[in-house]
Amino acid sequence: MKLVVYLYLSMVVLGVQAWPTVKRSFELYPPPPTNVHTISDCMHVASEPGDYIFKKSAPSSSSTSSQPLGVLNREAATLLELEAGAEAEIAAAAAAAAAEAALDVCGLYVIGEPDTIVEITMKHYDVNCETGGLMAFVDGWELNGEYFPGIKDHHRPLEDRVFEFCNNYKHWPRISNKKFFRSSQNAALLQYRIPARGSFVANVRFHKITQPCNVLVQDTAAVYKMANYGHARNCTLSALFPASISLANLRIGGKIVRAQQKVNYDCNMFTDRLEIGGSAGLDAGAMELASAVCGASNEPGPEQAIFCGVTNVRLLSTGRYQNQVAVVVRKADEQDLDIATLMCAL
Numbered sequence: 001m002k003l004v005v006y007l008y009l010s011m012v013v014l015g016v017q018a019w020p021t022v023k024r025s026f027e028l029y030p031p032p033p034t035n036v037h038t039i040s041d042c043m044h045v046a047s048e049p050g051d052y053i054f055k056k057s058a059p060s061s062s063s064t065s066s067q068p069l070g071v072l073n074r075e076a077a078t079l080l081e082l083e084a085g086a087e088a089e090i091a092a093a094a095a096a097a098a099a100e101a102a103l104d105v106c107g108l109y110v111i112g113e114p115d116t117i118v119e120i121t122m123k124h125y126d127v128n129c130e131t132g133g134l135m136a137f138v139d140g141w142e143l144n145g146e147y148f149p150g151i152k153d154h155h156r157p158l159e160d161r162v163f164e165f166c167n168n169y170k171h172w173p174r175i176s177n178k179k180f181f182r183s184s185q186n187a188a189l190l191q192y193r194i195p196a197r198g199s200f201v202a203n204v205r206f207h208k209i210t211q212p213c214n215v216l217v218q219d220t221a222a223v224y225k226m227a228n229y230g231h232a233r234n235c236t237l238s239a240l241f242p243a244s245i246s247l248a249n250l251r252i253g254g255k256i257v258r259a260q261q262k263v264n265y266d267c268n269m270f271t272d273r274l275e276i277g278g279s280a281g282l283d284a285g286a287m288e289l290a291s292a293v294c295g296a297s298n299e300p301g302p303e304q305a306i307f308c309g310v311t312n313v314r315l316l317s318t319g320r321y322q323n324q325v326a327v328v329v330r331k332a333d334e335q336d337l338d339i340a341t342l343m344c345a346l
Contacts (some may be wrong), residue, residue: 002026003160003237008163009122012312014269016292016344017089021215024096026173027190027338034074035048035049035051036050036051036053037050037052037053037055038052038054039052039053039054039108042104042106042107042344043106043109044107044108044109045109045111045185046058046108046110046204047110047111048112048204049073049113049202049204049205049206049217050203051123051201051202051203051204051230052108052201052202052203052204052245053199053200053201054108054192054199055193055198055199056194056196056199057197058196058197060228064155067175067222068317074097075081076242080211084344086344087106088167094174096284098327101215102138104192104193105191105192105193106192106193107189107191107192108189108190108191108192108202108283109141109187109189110183110187110188110189110204111186111187111216111218112186112187112206113186113206114208114212114215114217115186115208115212116186116206116207116208116209116212117182117183117184117185117186117206117209117219118182118186118187118188118204118205118206119182119183119204119205119206119207119208120137120180120181120182120188120190120204120205121178121179121180121202121203121205122177122178122179122180122181122200122202122203122205123134123199123202123203124177124178124200124202125165125166125167125177125179125198125199125201125203126197126198126199126200127166127168127192127194127198127200128166128169128198129166129168129169130168130169130170130194130239131195131196131197132193133166133167133193133194133195133196133213134164134165134166134192134193135164135165135166135190135191135192135193136162136163136164136165136190136191136192136201137162137163137165137181137188137189137190138162138188138189138190138191138307139154139161139162139180139181139183139184139188139192140158140183140184140187140188140189140214141187141188141189141216141267141281141282141300141317142189142191142279144282146281146283146286147161147282147283148187148214148216148236148238148282148283148284149184149185149214149236149284149285149333150236150283150284150285151227151236151283151285152234152281152337153214153233153235153236153284153285153314154184154287155184155340156184156234163181163234165179165265166320169224173331176333176335181195182207184214185212185213185215185216186206186212186215186216187214187216189192190202197263201332211227212217213228213233213235214235214236214237215235215237215238215340216238216240216278217237217239217240217243217329218240219329220241220304220329220330220331221329221330221331222328222329223326223327223328223329223330224237224326224327225324225326225327226274226313226315226325226326226327227306227315227317227322227323228315228321228322228323229322230315230319230322231242231317231319232317232318232319233317233319234314234315234316234317235314235315235317236284236312236314236316237312237313237327237329238282238284238310238311238313239310239311239312239329240309240310241309241310241331241332242278242305242306242307242308242311242332243305243306243311243329243331243332243333244278244303244304244305244306244329244330244331244336244339245276245303245304245305245306245311245313245327245328245329246300246301246302246303246304246327246328247263247293247297247300247301247324247326247327247328248297248298248299248326248327248328249297249298249302249324249326250263250274250292250293250294250295250296250297250301250325250326251296251322251323251324251325252267252273252274252294252315252321252324252325253267253270253272253273253294253295253321253323254272254294254320254321256294257270257272257294257296258295259296260295260296262295262297263293263294263295263296264293264295265291265292265295266291266292266293267292267294267295268289268292270292270294271316271318272294272316272317272318272320272323273292273293273294274292274293274294274313274314274315274316274318274323274325275287275289275291275292275293275308275312275313275314275316276289276290276291276292276304276306276309276310276312277289277290277308277311277312277314277316277342278290278293278306278307278309278310278312278342278344279309279310279312279344280308280309280310280344281307281309281310283312284310284314286310286326287312287314288308288342288344289307289342290304290342291327291341292340293325300328302339303339304339304340304341305332305334305336305337305338305339305340305341306332306341306342307332307342307343307344308338308343308344309338309344310340311329313327313329
């Protein structure tokens with residue numbers, strides 16, 4: 001009997017000692033650490049995943065003291081009045097500048113790899129509607145009233161691409177302010193206007209896709225594949241710099257067009273074509289055209305330089321053909337002036 005009791009107690013003790021090790025083996029793996037970035041510029045460009053934090057504190061009020069004029073002579077009083085007037089003008093100008101700056105719309109411009117889309121989760125935001133605060137998610141980029149992708153080239157109407165939100169503290173009970181957005185391409189924008197005080201934390205992630213269409217270029221030297229995958233759609237590749245463009249593995253248009261001996265660089269009359277040009281803004285629909293390409297070729301084509309603020313390559317497809325092309329993009333410099341096909345006015 002004593003032996004049985006001893007064996008039982010030994011098993012209990014060993015079980016207690018072993019339990020922590022067994023328990024740890026079943027614990028879930030901790031989540032990977034999140035990169036934290038602080039937004040300091042009004043136009044902040046982000047290409048890394050992680051949390052992006054912005055915080056604006058209320059300006060502190062400063063008080064000024066003045067001496068009574070009765071203890072000063074007339075000349076000193078006059079001088080003090082002039083200084084006070086100048087200080088008042090400076091303070092008024094500073095207040096006006098601060099008020100104008102407070103109404104500025106800033107943005108977190110997110111850009112990923114060509115075959116990704118952007119996911120933004122608002123983990124927290126304190127942007128008061130009553131003080132004029134406002135935030136907006138834009139499916140794409142917006143700058144000076146122009147959008148990428150262009151309004152005519154995107155499959156969603158503009159009203160469905162922009163989602164505005166802020167905190168309305170009059171509502172009770174308060175609804176959880178966590179929001180979730182996804183873009184349709186590798187570019188997305190989080191705009192914000194915070195006149196007084198406020199803050200937000202936006203988590204940025206990127207997800208791979210198999211059939212990218214519109215691509216915003218962040219590399220200055222890379223090869224990009226453009227294809228319609230049999231769909232009736234327009235796809236645009238936009239580089240935010242003057243660029244040198246060359247084409248390879250070209251298949252655009254029907255059998256008659258592809259049967260030509262060389263690539264046709266004058267395809268304005270064909271519905272399926274590749275347009276190369278440039279513009280001053282983001283909207284590729286307003287670009288100046290340098291060439292319109294169609295046909296078929298496996299050999300790399302000649303380079304052409306586009307000296308504009310934005311270089312655009314736009315694939316137009318009716319959906320009747322499988323169009324595809326490899327576009328080689330690099331940044332153009334002064335040595336490329338002899339191959340320039342378009343120079344936009346500054």
